[in-house]
Amino acid sequence: MAKExxxxxxxxxxxxxGDSGVGKSSILLRFTDDSFATDQPATIGVDFKVKSIDVExxxxxxxxxxxxxQERFRTLTSxxxxxxxGVILVYDVTRKxxxxxxxxxxxxxxxxxxxxxxxKLLVGNKIDKANREVTRAxxxxxxxxxxxxxxxxxxxxxxxxxxxxxxxxxxILDSPHLVNNEVSGLNLASRGTQGASxxxx
Ligand SMILES: Nc1nc2c(ncn2[C@@H]2O[C@H](COP(=O)(O)OP(=O)(O)OP(=O)(O)O)[C@@H](O)[C@H]2O)c(=O)[nH]1
Numbered sequence: 274m275a276k277e278x279x280x281x282x283x284x285x286x287x288x289x290x291g292d293s294g295v296g297k298s299s300i301l302l303r304f305t306d307d308s309f310a311t312d313q314p315a316t317i318g319v320d321f322k323v324k325s326i327d328v329e330x331x332x333x334x335x336x337x338x339x340x341x342x343q344e345r346f347r348t349l350t351s352x353x354x355x356x357x358x359g360v361i362l363v364y365d366v367t368r369k370x371x372x373x374x375x376x377x378x379x380x381x382x383x384x385x386x387x388x389x390x391x392x393k394l395l396v397g398n399k400i401d402k403a404n405r406e407v408t409r410a411x412x413x414x415x416x417x418x419x420x421x422x423x424x425x426x427x428x429x430x431x432x433x434x435x436x437x438x439x440x441x442x443x444x445i446l447d448s449p450h451l452v453n454n455e456v457s458g459l460n461l462a463s464r465g466t467q468g469a470s471x472x473x474x
Pocket of ligand 1: 291297299300316341343402427
């Protein structure tokens with residue numbers, strides 16, 4: 274029997290992608306556990322965490338998949354895009370090549386996501402560091418030209434992390450085609466009427 278605290282209005286699948294070492298796992302850990310490790314190990318394949326947040330008075334349960342940026346895991350990670358309502362593309366503002374590789378990551382996102390109008394958020398991480406190679410203006414322009422949301426953040430300094438997830442969820446909530454086809458499960462609006470079929474998380 275599910276507890277009241279398990280209940281939620283919406284359940285979304287999100288996915289973090291981008292080059293190895295840009296800070297995907299660190300962003301996720303900061304968001305879910307409010308922790309940070311300077312020696313964060315590289316992700317092997319995929320990992321995920323679950324966290325609920327309140328946005329606009331709605332309780333939203335997020336399953337957030339963290340994919341390895343290393344090339345050798347690419348075949349495995351590509352299968353995890355399926356069912357995602359939102360994708361977070363991360364680059365490191367102190368490593369220009371991670372910004373230049375975004376076009377390649379976007380191609381992958383468009384190839385493997387299977388929902389129309391998946392919300393994409395571009396995140397420039399590590400703004401606490403002094404040796405910046407990508408300006409904020411470059412990030413804004415890239416995101417604007419491709420219809421993406423944009424934010425800069427620091428998983429280390431706790432800047433912009435909560436805001437990043439809230440803005441992404443807000444945009445998904447504002448997209449009826451994504452909200453109405455969400456991953457099924459226990460849900461305040463449909464409790465007692467819905468099974469756990471079609472789970473694509
Ligand atoms: N200074 C600083 N370092 C960071 C920040 N975020 C992550 N790091 C460091 O960057 C390194 C890589 O971080 P990860 O979170 O493992 O990067 P990742 O993108 O998940 O890497 P893969 O799992 O290989 O795809 C680690 O040493 C982190 O401590 C940040 O905001 N600021």
